[in-house]
Amino acid sequence: xxxxxxxxxxxxxxxxxxxxxxxxxxxxxxxxxxxxxxxxxxxxxxxxxxxxxxxxxxxxxxxxxxxxxxxxxxxxxxxxxxxxxxxxxxxxxxxxxxxxxxxxxxxxxxxxxxxxxxxxxxxxxxxxxxxxxxxxxxxxxxxxxxxxxxxxxxxxxxxxxxxxxxxxxxxxxxxxxxxxxxxxxxxxxxxxxxxxxxxxxxxxxxxxxxxxxxxxxxxxxxxxxxxxxxxxxxxxxxxxxxxxxxxxxxxxxxxxxxxxxxxxxxxxxxxxxxxxxxxxxxxxxxxxxxxxxxxxxxxxxxxxxxxxxxxxxxxxxxxxxxxxxxxxxxxxxxxxxxxxxxxxxxxxxxxxxxxxxxxxxxxxxxxxxxxxxxxxxxxxxxxxxxxxxxxxxxxxxxxxxxxxxxxxxxxxxxxxxxxxxxxxxxxxxxxx
Amino acid sequence: xxxxxxxxxxxxxxxxxxxxxxxxxxxxxxxxxxxxxxxxxxxxxxxxxxxxxxxxxxxxxxxxxxxxxxxxxxxxxxxxxxxxxxxxxxxxxxxxxxxxxxxxxxxxxxxxxxxxxxxxxxxxxxxxxxxxxxxxxxxxxxxxxxxxxxxxxxxxxxxxxxxxxxxxxxxxxxxxxxxxxxxxxxxxxxxxxxxxxxxxxxxxxxxxxxxxxxxxxxxxxxxxxxxxxxxxxxxxxxxxxxxxxxxxxxxxxxxxxxxxxxxxxxxxxxxxxxxxxxxxxxxxxxxxxxxxxxxxxxxxxxxxxxxxxxxxxxxxxxxx
Numbered sequence: 001x002x003x004x005x006x007x008x009x010x011x012x013x014x015x016x017x018x019x020x021x022x023x024x025x026x027x028x029x030x031x032x033x034x035x036x037x038x039x040x041x042x043x044x045x046x047x048x049x050x051x052x053x054x055x056x057x058x059x060x061x062x063x064x065x066x067x068x069x070x071x072x073x074x075x076x077x078x079x080x081x082x083x084x085x086x087x088x089x090x091x092x093x094x095x096x097x098x099x100x101x102x103x104x105x106x107x108x109x110x111x112x113x114x115x116x117x118x119x120x121x122x123x124x125x126x127x128x129x130x131x132x133x134x135x136x137x138x139x140x141x142x143x144x145x146x147x148x149x150x151x152x153x154x155x156x157x158x159x160x161x162x163x164x165x166x167x168x169x170x171x172x173x174x175x176x177x178x179x180x181x182x183x184x185x186x187x188x189x190x191x192x193x194x195x196x197x198x199x200x201x202x203x204x205x206x207x208x209x210x211x212x213x214x215x216x217x218x219x220x221x222x223x224x225x226x227x228x229x230x231x232x233x234x235x236x237x238x239x240x241x242x243x244x245x246x247x248x249x250x251x252x253x254x255x256x257x258x259x260x261x262x263x264x265x266x267x268x269x270x271x272x273x274x275x276x277x278x279x280x281x282x283x284x285x286x287x288x289x290x291x292x293x294x295x296x297x298x299x300x301x302x303x304x305x306x307x308x309x310x311x312x313x314x315x316x317x318x319x320x321x322x323x324x325x326x327x328x329x330x331x332x333x334x335x336x337x338x339x340x341x342x343x344x345x346x347x348x349x350x351x352x353x354x355x356x357x358x359x360x361x362x363x364x365x366x367x368x369x370x371x372x373x374x375x376x377x378x379x380x381x382x383x384x385x386x387x388x389x390x391x392x393x394x395x396x397x398x399x400x401x402x403x404x405x406x407x408x409x410x411x412x413x414x415x416x417x418x419x420x421x422x423x424x425x426x427x428x429x430x431x432x
Numbered sequence: 433x434x435x436x437x438x439x440x441x442x443x444x445x446x447x448x449x450x451x452x453x454x455x456x457x458x459x460x461x462x463x464x465x466x467x468x469x470x471x472x473x474x475x476x477x478x479x480x481x482x483x484x485x486x487x488x489x490x491x492x493x494x495x496x497x498x499x500x501x502x503x504x505x506x507x508x509x510x511x512x513x514x515x516x517x518x519x520x521x522x523x524x525x526x527x528x529x530x531x532x533x534x535x536x537x538x539x540x541x542x543x544x545x546x547x548x549x550x551x552x553x554x555x556x557x558x559x560x561x562x563x564x565x566x567x568x569x570x571x572x573x574x575x576x577x578x579x580x581x582x583x584x585x586x587x588x589x590x591x592x593x594x595x596x597x598x599x600x601x602x603x604x605x606x607x608x609x610x611x612x613x614x615x616x617x618x619x620x621x622x623x624x625x626x627x628x629x630x631x632x633x634x635x636x637x638x639x640x641x642x643x644x645x646x647x648x649x650x651x652x653x654x655x656x657x658x659x660x661x662x663x664x665x666x667x668x669x670x671x672x673x674x675x676x677x678x679x680x681x682x683x684x685x686x687x688x689x690x691x692x693x694x695x696x697x698x699x700x701x702x703x704x705x706x707x708x709x710x711x712x713x714x715x716x717x718x719x720x721x722x723x724x725x726x727x728x729x730x731x732x733x734x735x736x737x738x739x740x741x742x743x744x745x746x747x748x749x750x751x752x
Binding site for chain 2: 194195196198199200201202203204205207271272313316317318319320321
């Protein structure tokens with residue numbers, strides 16, 4: 001494999017506390033050196049002047065739809081979309097058809113990802129068989145086959161008892177239990193956040209408390225068991241406050257937030273735009289403010305996309321009938337840079353921590369750092385580049401984004417996985 | 433089609449101005465008289481084709497629209513979901529495109545999903561009239577309620593309380609917007625389980641006891657309590673609902689004023705309203721139905737590009 005020398009960029013690696021102009025040398029799939037005036041015979045030189053060079057981003061929460069809905073996304077197209085967005089590792093949720101609740105299903109994802117050869121794909125196993133909320137899946141075999149966490153995402157871990165046993169049992173394997181916090185008795189039939197906008201539109205609302213009730217439950221159970229609960233896609237001010245208090249008393253709870261919950265409010269639903277329909281729903285300004293504060297002070301550990309591809313026809317429906325979810329891999333960096341870094345919520349180092357360092361730590365991945373010896377998973381992005389979101393140009397098979405037409409700042413120049421360039425600015429999904 | 437002041441569609445009252453509302457109500461006045469004639473027909477919409485597309489059961493609204501259309505000489509087709517391509521799994525987009533391909537002028541649609549009327553209007557060139565979309569709006573019902581109140585008293589300054597299942601009611605939303613724009617004071621009253629979160633932020637007062645609402649109001653608009661709400665756990669029983677929230681003669685008799693009583697129908701006698709009230713001297717429930725035809729004629733006329741100032745002459749001379 002040809003060595004790569006990334007020259008003259010601003011290298012930001014929170015894991016090794018490094019932030020400065022430097023060269024990065026990648027050799028045999030590993031980071032071999034970070035320093036000034038590095039040179040290497042025969043290396044491909046990437047001129048990173050004006051760019052940020054960071055550990056490749058890690059997304060703890062994507063839906064790649066394969067197996068089952070290959071018409072809207074496959075592991076290959078999802079991993080390629082990830083690469084285009086600067087992600088070198090993504091964790092695939094198990095709510096596929098069939099559900100990833102056994103070692104063979106985990107092995108299938110691992111082998112499909114290897115064939116695709118772009119971003120790394122780590123499977124997340126189901127907490128319960130068939131995600132039915134009854135019997136625990138075989139965590140040991142799931143982990144043995146390559147799973148890095150368990151979750152019944154798409155729905156919550158069904159009962160407090162199941163969550164308790166999952167947290168306890170997962171401790172033997174050192175994996176987090178990721179929960180989608182939603183009390184379905186409070187959210188049933190809901191299509192958007194319950195508030196003034198839902199009242200005007202006549203749409204059934206999902207109250208904040210649908211999330212907060214389960215966040216409270218999971219925190220209590222993590223405290224009881226000492227297990228690691230990771231709370232997916234937090235959307236409410238209440239969740240942030242509870243997580244902050246739990247962390248202060250030493251509970252093993254971590255949390256993620258999506259770019260769309262950081263950038264948008266329920267006002268985006270006002271014209272019945274189904275691309276603003278997701279679960280948990282877009283909330284109100286005070287929630288956005290709380291989520292941003294939580295991210296800035298470390299209460300919320302990381303940013304995850306909840307990339308959820310859907311077919312055009314599925315979103316081209318009455319709001320009530322359209323499915324929840326938006327794609328996010330290819331817009332995450334731009335949205336977060338534009339909304340949070342330009343908005344002075346995060347500095348660049350904190351951004352890299354939220355997109356790479358922390359998520360890698362949470363799932364115990366060998367990733368998220370540029371320390372010598374680490375895998376050569378690197379993103380190089382131009383923080384000043386402006387672009388307009390054009391869904392037709394996505395590498396994802398699906399186009400369901402709420403950010404279509406948005407002017408964003410920051411663009412991925414190169415994405416490198418295991419020392420190989422898997423995405424270059426200008427690459428097109430049709431290969432032309 | 434030349435677009436008048438109201439634009440292409442009528443999707444709700446939220447986005448209409450007070451002037452728009454007054455225009456429709458004023459235009460309805462001359463049309464009231466047509467329905468009183470022996471030959472109830474004028475040639476105003478001759479040659480126009482209108483599809484009444486009803487995805488939910490409806491008697492009153494559908495028939496009212498159909499009469500309004502026929503009395504204006506439009507050609508109409510009724511499509512209900514039973515026996516149509518919709519039950520064969522056709523999407524609303526495809527239904528819309530097929531209608532468009534038949535070169536129709538207007539679609540009157542009732543649909544169970546909030547926002548369905550806007551969805552259709554955004555995708556076809558034809559005029560769309562919302563005949564009720566989910567829990568969102570039912571603008572012509574709101575308009576006929578306004579017209580009925582206006583027949584009895586000036587709307588500005590009148591205190592109107594909407595009673596009952598506001599949460600699931602498109603009628604309530606259209607009433608709130610219309611009444612507020614025309615200067616009425618508006619309140620809602622019902623068990624909190626049936627009042628939407630944040631309703632007060634729309635500029636309405638909230639009463640949780642019917643006695644307080646009656647003491648305050650000049651007009652009660654009593655909403656139907658859909659019987660399936662019991663299963664949803666919103667109220668424990670119709671018996672208790674009537675006892676606690678029913679608009680009864682005894683309660684009205686304690687009011688300092690003579691109240692005007694509206695109900696959009698169909699009524700559940702003995703659930704939300706006492707028969708003695710529904711059939712009593714202050715009930716204008718049947719006037720609402722009569723006004724419904726006139727207001728829908730006005731809406732059809734204006735959206736078809738009819739000149740408001742010509743509405744009087746458009747109806748022709750009454751025959752002797």
